[in-house]
Ligand SMILES: Nc1ncnc2c1ncn2[C@@H]1O[C@H](COP(=O)(O)OP(=O)(O)OP(=O)(O)O)[C@@H](O)[C@H]1O
């Protein structure tokens with residue numbers, strides 16, 4: 001049996017439904033928090049919502065048919081934006097769309113208004129719609145943030161410049177201490193007894209240690225100051241190069257190293273090379289007392305984030321102090337057990353942070369350590 005054709009709805013029902021739909025839209029628009037207005041080809045208001053009434057500070061009925069340029073008084077750099085410069089006029093005359101901020105006085109307060117305008121047509125005639133948002137609070141917060149950022153950047157810069165010049169200036173007196181101690185030993189060695197010579201040797205050793213600390217501080221400072229040259233970096237090649245150097249400096253060691261091909265990240269090739277070198281330096285050093293030493297460099301997916309890692313099965317560390325090891329001159333092992341000044345990871349952390357990445361460490365005493373870090377992916381590579 002054939003189904004009966006659907007009954008056409010009577011025109012009056014359709015009109016009623018259309019009416020109801022229009023009513024809902026009209027109510028929603030009239031209650032919207034942004035000020036909305038439709039303008040005719042001469043910039044006169046055809047329709048506007050309550051937020052627009054409040055913005056103009058004029059009764060709704062007095063707005064309709066009036067030119068928007070007189071109702072919406074906008075300013076820029078302390079001057080009123082009038083005539084052809086008014087966004088409503090420009091929208092109708094020259095541009096299809098605009099989004100601009102202006103100053104205005106609303107009641108007794110100064111405000112920043114974001115004006116969005118778009119050209120359209122009503123009944124075949126040119127028309128325009130304006131959507132105006134009061135962004136005073138947002139702009140104030142943005143300005144405060146920007147001032148705070150500028151202050152912070154200049155304070156940081158001052159601090160960096162200060163530590164750089166202090167480190168530099170400290171080298172001269174140190175050279176004098178070291179040099180004169182040596183001269184004293186050479187020229188007056190016969191006058192000094194064994195204890196005197198021992199003291200002088202200690203003075204020299206301390207001066208040399210301090211020289212090393214200053215060099216480390218300078219290295220850390222340079223990492224902060226260097227401009228980043230963004231490119232795609234072959235981390236596999238950089239890691240292999242570091243391992244080659246480490247192996248050449250300690251040919252007696254046999255370490256099982258695994259570095260897969262194709263580890264790539266976006267960043268500054270020189271700085272990422274320095275970071276990997278420091279991480280591998282540590283892995284190499286802290287496996288120096290481990291039989292079957294093993295070092296692995298790789299990449300893993302951790303909660304959807306591409307994370308690189310350098311893992312070893314060496315001395316490890318107590319995870320309770322995992323954050324501490326990234327501080328300058330912070331060490332978790334005694335210098336007579338594993339030598340070092342404690343600057344390597346501070347440098348690595350700065351490098352990773354400058355790239356917008358994160359770094360953290362996991363491990364346990366006597367079982368090894370893993371240093372994890374993130375870097376921008378190729379798609380995010382800035383040029
Ligand atoms: N792979 C690792 N295994 C165990 N401990 C580590 C490892 N890497 C770092 N640490 C711990 O973190 C500390 C800080 O590391 P960092 O590289 O900053 O200094 P360092 O290696 O001691 O000295 P430097 O790098 O200045 O020669 C180390 O002294 C060590 O205690």
Ligand SMILES: [Mg+2]
Nearest residue numbers: 281282344345
């Ligand atoms: Mg180190």
